[in-house]
Amino acid sequence: MSLLIRGGRVIDPESGVDREADVLIEEGRIARVDKGIESSARSIDARGQLVVPGLVDVHVHLREPGDEHKETIESGARAAAAGGFTTVCCMANTRPVNDSRAVTEFISRRAREVDLVNVRPVGALTQGLAGKALCEYADMKTAGVVALSDAGRCVMDAGLMRRALEYASTFGLPVMQHCEDAELAGDGIVHEGLMSTRTGLRAQPAQAESIIVARDMELVELTGARYHALHITTGASLRHLRAAKTRGLPVSCEVTPHHFTLSDEACLSYDTSTRVKPPLREASDVEALREAIADGTIDIIASAHAPHAVSDKELEYELSSPGISGLETSLALSLALWREGICDLSRLVQMMSCRPAELLGLYGAGSLRGGAPADVTVIDPEQSWTVDPTRFRSLGRNTPFAGQTLKGCATHTIVGGRVVYQRGAAGSEAPAPA
């Protein structure tokens, strides 16, 4: 089966392409990228649109097994496809925790059955995410894990973290850390600053994050292991990461759309959709994140998609579950960076496709080179639409962006040459037109 994507602006940073061209897909692979390709294949009219390597989100929570009322691998994969993502990496904080080959195999099997986007599991760094003992990394890698992380938990024991980094590097698996000093954070759930002083919400200082980043940079220096900092939120953390990169340490970091879009002022309403971990930070931190996107300190954008049921959020602020259902708004919020002149489209595609694929060694993803698997996203950067969580594919409707009008969306998501999502004209398969 072949497919021709005609007349779009093809942006493939990997091969240095950024021009109007056609993309021919044959037998699930990229056959050619060129002008005026003649083919009898079914075609997609991409004029005025962007044609980019399929987007990759290395940080999502799909909740299966264990919390299927919040999300399933199927609903999460649908949400990913609708958001323009062809590959997602799902975190290990399921029930049971993905800390063994058996759970990894279960997730991989469910993903194959669902057969929509590529779902690549991230295994737990420690058994039960308890921060006490290492998991069987070799076994889990054989079963398909692409990285290791204790997801929402930070490995507090520096000695164990050192061993985890060393052991993981034996098998070439990157370690992803949720940087949050559990003791300094205490029971704080929002950013400590003027907002917490006004609201009386229990707060944690920005240093709860940066202190772990600083420690981990030292551990990376000690071990030489590949390290990735999940959802960085503070200017101080970025200073440590920038310095480490200058020293040539193998570290990378990600930022979420909500952290570079919203400041902690959003929490003043006590709206539980603004409760997220790490918390929304103050305006100067948001500014620092945007600068770090511009100067390249931040490697990638990840949604940290954390779907929850209504009953997990319709609670007192401090009792509600942290997280934002982000797969379906990530692209539009990220396109705003380009619109505001913080980065160009090529860099945006790098942050959302090439670089995440490279960091986790996702073979074939993040590129439109001939012969690569045909994972392609077609984007209409100008389409306005209003965020209506009731129309999300995700079961998680928890978003602070509900009701906002955003610009830009995926019109086609193509995985292995197959169109797994197509934005309809006005039907249920479309984000609501503005």
Added chain:
Amino acid sequence: MFSQRHLLDIESLSREDIVTVLDLAERFREISERPIKKVPTLRGKTVVNLFMEPSTRTRSSFEVAEKRMSADSLNFSASGSATKKGETLLDTVRNLQAMAPDFIVIRHAYAGAPHFIARHVDAAVINAGDGAHAHPTQALLDCATIREHKGPLDGLEIAIVGDIAHSRVARSDIFAFTKLGANVRLSGPRTMIPRHVEALGVRVEPTVEAALEGADVVMTLRIQAERQGGLCLFPSTREYARTFGINHQRLALAKPDAIVMHPGPINRGVEMTPEVADSERSVILSQVTHGVAVRMAVLFLLAGSPPVE
């Protein structure tokens, strides 16, 4: 004029809103001095007192205020009772809403719970204290007390001493006092001073002595040993009392006619010495009396009735 549909905090009130409550409370005080302490103003109105956290003073004060206004009140103390059975706050509130109350007075251990309730009910919601966030009727009664003893708050020097960071009373007092034009100084160990609090228009003094110097009003806050948890805010009540407790020597730094206040209940010998608490400078019981009148005024204003004449 009173611009609010609910009373959730002081921050969202205007100076005019506050003055309206205080003026009305002054008129309502007289009702409590009558032989028959009851007016029919809120007859037929239903008030639910939803106390999700233990409280004696605030709850009694609201109950007395409601009874003196002839409202029908229902006490719902759910210190976890419903929640422990798996019912969420939203379930509880929907059940209450089905009884069509006109007011819900809510005390809750978590900040923002009254805002949550206000989004889900038709009743007017009155915050009777939410976590470390706000205790607006306490701040209003503090203003009423100060006004009685010192006149208008404009230009008064008010010292607040104690655990500002974990006190809903302090937060609401700061907003109320500054809106009424008073100058507010804070003192306490740095573990009890919230970050960026100066942005609220107050001064943080390096010592308790500096805070008391020339003060018209000395407000002390309860040291909440029970809320400290594992916070380690101070090493011992002994050291706190010696370093920050209000005694006669320290009080001598304030103006000669300065008043001493405390939202209660006092830890005698900790926040202040018993001699200070029982001295003629202490207006603590006057605060309690004003509490009833202020709560009557708030109920009246939120009922949206025409003004009594």
